[in-house]
Amino acid sequence: MHYKYCPKCGGKLIRRYIEHEKHHRLICSKCETIFYLNPKPTAAVVIRRDNKILFVKRKFEPQKGAWSLPAGFVEYDETVHQAGIREVKEETNLDIKIKRLLDVHSSFENADKHVLVVGFEGELMDGELKAGDDAEEVRFFDIDNLPQNIAWHCHLHFVRKATNQK
Numbered sequence: 001m002h003y004k005y006c007p008k009c010g011g012k013l014i015r016r017y018i019e020h021e022k023h024h025r026l027i028c029s030k031c032e033t034i035f036y037l038n039p040k041p042t043a044a045v046v047i048r049r050d051n052k053i054l055f056v057k058r059k060f061e062p063q064k065g066a067w068s069l070p071a072g073f074v075e076y077d078e079t080v081h082q083a084g085i086r087e088v089k090e091e092t093n094l095d096i097k098i099k100r101l102l103d104v105h106s107s108f109e110n111a112d113k114h115v116l117v118v119g120f121e122g123e124l125m126d127g128e129l130k131a132g133d134d135a136e137e138v139r140f141f142d143i144d145n146l147p148q149n150i151a152w153h154c155h156l157h158f159v160r161k162a163t164n165q166k
């Protein structure tokens, strides 16, 4: 993501090498505020029922029409665990609790966005399966017959971790 103007004063941002940080940074040419760019944290959740895994068919870009785990960006006022629980509820109407951390993945799959994906395994608690506003369809897939077009490679990796496959 490339920003052009300072969020504080509207001055033009310029790129400058900062000696003590050994890094190029965006700096405001007016107020000299350093604009730090960091990856965006997201949570993705593997939910297992018998021998099946829950997937969501994406209604919007990016990756519209592809299948993904219930997942989304962490809001500023919640923990990454809460984000996982909330995204599952929003996209599938199911209530879960977080069972364990599966893995963490730095994703550069979208060219302009560095996303940090925290993969959890969730335990089904309650609720009736129903597609939310940003899901076209929600469905449990057999572990041996997962969807062909999975939106992000790391989601498949999380599924394999959760089901002890290599």
Ligand SMILES: [Zn+2]
Pocket (backbone or CB within 6 Å): 006, 007, 008, 009, 010, 011, 028, 029, 030, 031, 032, 033
């Ligand atoms: Zn400024």
